[in-house]
Amino acid sequence: MNTFYFIAFLSIFFSILVISAKNPVHSILYLILTFFTFTIHYILLNAQFLAIVNFIVYMGAILVLFLYTLMLMNLNKESEPVKANFIKIAAVIGGGCFLVTVVASIKALGASPAVILKDPNLGLVKNLGKVLFNEYLLPFEVSSILLLSAMVGAILLATKDPKTV
Structure with a gap:
């Protein structure tokens, strides 16, 4: 339990x-x-x-894409446009709404009981694999063929035709 609180502190x-x-x-x-x-x-x-999924998709793909996009952008302060007063007022209203939501969730935190899972093996990859490759094998294979054909089509569209060059 101490590990959970330490990691929660690091998250915050x-x-x-x-x-x-x-x-x-x-x-x-x-x-x-x-x-x-x-x-x-x-x-x-x-x-x-x-x-x-969180490690591969979010950390491995999306955030690296954010990092590359941010590095390609020009972030000079001289070229940054001046924000209008309407945008500043909207930001204050949005921040106030967020503050009200946080305060309400903190108040409701003590009222809700702890969630206890009935099945401790609920989030395991082994169980997902069993269901995926037993009950849903045909749709899984059809989707893999669909993705393969989309990849081949993307490669054919991306390559230049030697006759037109």
């Missing part, structure tokens, strides 16, 4: 660093650390499949 700490970092590249790197702590939470909650 890195989340605050995401918001407060001056450099946007550092902000994205802190976001990667935040998602890594989420992966550890999933492992502690015995949800290995969610941990693997």
Whole structure:
């Protein structure tokens, strides 16, 4: 239980660093650390499949894409447009709504009982594999053929025809 609280503290700490970092590249790197702590939470909650998906999809693909996009953008302060007063007022209203939501969720936190899973093997990859390859084998194979044909089509569209060059 102490590990859970320590990782929760790290999640909150890195989340605050995401918001407060001056450099946007550092902000994205802190976001990667935040998602890594989420992966550890999933492992502690015995949800290995969610941990693997979070690690591969969010940390491996989306955040790297954010990092490359941010590095390609021109972030000079001289070229940044001045924000209108309407946008500033909308930001204050949005922040206020977020604050009300956080306060309401903290108040409701003590009222809800703890969730106890009846089946401790619920999030295991082994069980997902058994269901996927026993009950849903035909749709799984059809989708793999569909993805293979889409990949071949994308390669054919991307290559240049030697006759037209």
